[in-house]
Amino acid sequence: MPWLGDASESLPAFPGAEGFGAVSVGGRGGKVIRVTNLNADGPGSLQAAASVSGPRIVVFDVAGVIRGDLQIKHPNITIAGESAPSPGITLVGRIVARPQNGQRLHDIVIRFLRIRQKPVRGHTGDVIQLPKSERIILDHLSLAWGNDELIDIIHSSEVTVQWSTLEESDPSGHSKGEAHNFALLSAYPLSGNISIHHNLFAHNSRRNPSLSPYVENKPADFRNNVIYNFKQGLGHDGHKPVAGINLIENYYKRGPNSESIELFEFSDQGKYFLKGNHLADFGPVNRPGDVGFFSSFRIGVSRQGELQENEFPVATVQTDDAVTAYLKVLSLAGSFPRDRVTRRTVREVITGTGSWRRGGPAEPDDDWFLSGMQRQSKREDRDGDGMPDQWEQQKGLDPDRDSANQLMANGYTAIEVYLHERAELLIKGPRERGTIELAID
Secondary structure (H helix, E strand, O other), X not given: OOOOOOHHHXXXXXXXXXXXXXXXXXXXXXXXXXXXXXXOOOOOOHHXXXXXXXXXXXXXXXXXXXXXXXXXXXXXXXXXXXXXXXXXXXXXXXXXXXXXXXXXXXXXXXXXXXXXXXOOOOOOOOOEEOOOEEXXXXXXXXXXXXXXXXXXXXXXXXXXXXXXXXXXXXXXOOOOOOOOOEOEEEOOOOOEEEEEEOOEEEOOOEOOXXXXXXXXXXXXXXXXXXXXXXXXXXXXXXXOOOOOEEEEOOEEEOOOOOOOEEXXXXXXXXXXXXXXXXXXXXXXXXXXXXXXXXXXXXXXXXXXXXXXXXXXXXXXXXXXXXXXXXXXXXXXXXXXXXXXXXXXXXXXXXXXXOOOOOOOOOOOOHHHHHOOOOOOOOOOOOOXXXXXXXXXXXXXXXXXXXXXOOEOOOOOEHHHHHHHHHXXXXXXXXXXXXXXXXXXX
C-alpha cells in the first residue's frame, strides 16, 4: 500500500463529511475490491469483500438486492454504495460488527445503501450494529424495519450519522414480546463524541435518539434532524450521561401515533444545551421546564436536567435553522435513488399520515424493492481499478493501469475523487430541484 503521508489523515472522510466521525479514513490507500455479484457470500460477494483484512474500498459492479447479513470483521473499510450503477444496492439484512482476535473496529465509512431488515421473530435485531468501534461515518443510508434499534453504536466513539433516513422500526417480533420499534442507541462506557445531524427519524416510537455519552468532555451533538410520528424524542433509558448533550435546531412533528409525546427524557444529572428546536403546530421548544404546562398539547418532559447557557464544543457541522433543515432533510436525506419505502415515508411526513408498522409485504421480492427506479449497466473498466475508463481518460489517468491510489491535486486518491463525484451526481437532481414535492417523485 502506498504511504499517503500524514496529510491524508487531516482530510475529511469525503467532501461534506462533518461531525466527529468525519476524521475516519475508512479504507483510504488500500485495496479496491469489486463486488461482482449479488450473492450473500462467496467469491465476488459483498461479504467476501468486507471479510478481507487490511484497508479496503469496496465498490460495486452490480446493482440490485443482496439478501443476507453483512459482517464487518476488520477495521479500515469503505463501503461505497454510490459506486453501483442505478438503482444502487438494497441489502435485505443487517450490518453487524464481528471483530476478529479481540480487536476494536475503527475507521468505517458506509455510504448510499438501502438496508431493509428481513422479519425476525423472538429475538432482537438492529439494522446497523457497530458497538465498541471508533471513527465511523454513516452517510446517505436508508434504514428500515429493525425490530430493536435501527442503529446501535453502544460503547463507540468518534461517530457521525448524517443525511440518512431511520424509518419504520418494526413494532413486532421482539424477544421481549412488546413493541420495540426504536431508532438509535448510543450509551455505555467508551461512548462519546457522537454527531447526529441532518437525518430523518420517522415512525419510530422511542430512542429518537437515546444518547448517553459516558466519557467526560466527549459530548453528543444532535442537530438539524427531523423527527416524525414519535412517542419519545431524546431518551436515556436509565443511563447517566457524563458529558453534555447539544439539541440544536431540530424539527419535531407529531403523527397519527403521537397523541401524547415526550420530547425529552432528561437525566437528573445530565447537562443539556437547547437552541432553535421547533415543534410543528406549536412553536419553539427550548425551555423544557415550561413545556409541561401546555397539557392541552399533551407534551411532556421527564425530569429537568441542567440546562446550559453555552453550546458544548463539538466537531463542526454546518447548521441550518430548524425549518430549513426540515426542507433539506426531506429532499436530500437517505440513499439515492430513493426506493418505494423512503418515497412513501417522506410523503407521509409531509401529509401527516402513516403509522408504526412494517410497510411492505412479509417477504418482498426484488421487483418490489426496485419498483420505480431506472436501471443502468456498468461502465467499462478495463483495468478493474474501480474507475470507468472514460472517467480516467478525462482525468489524465491511464485506463489500462491501476491508478486507484494515485494522489490527486486535492489530496484524495483517484478512486476517492471518482466516488465523490458519483455521490454528488446522485444528489444533484434533488438539490437542484430544491423542493420536497419534486424530490420525492
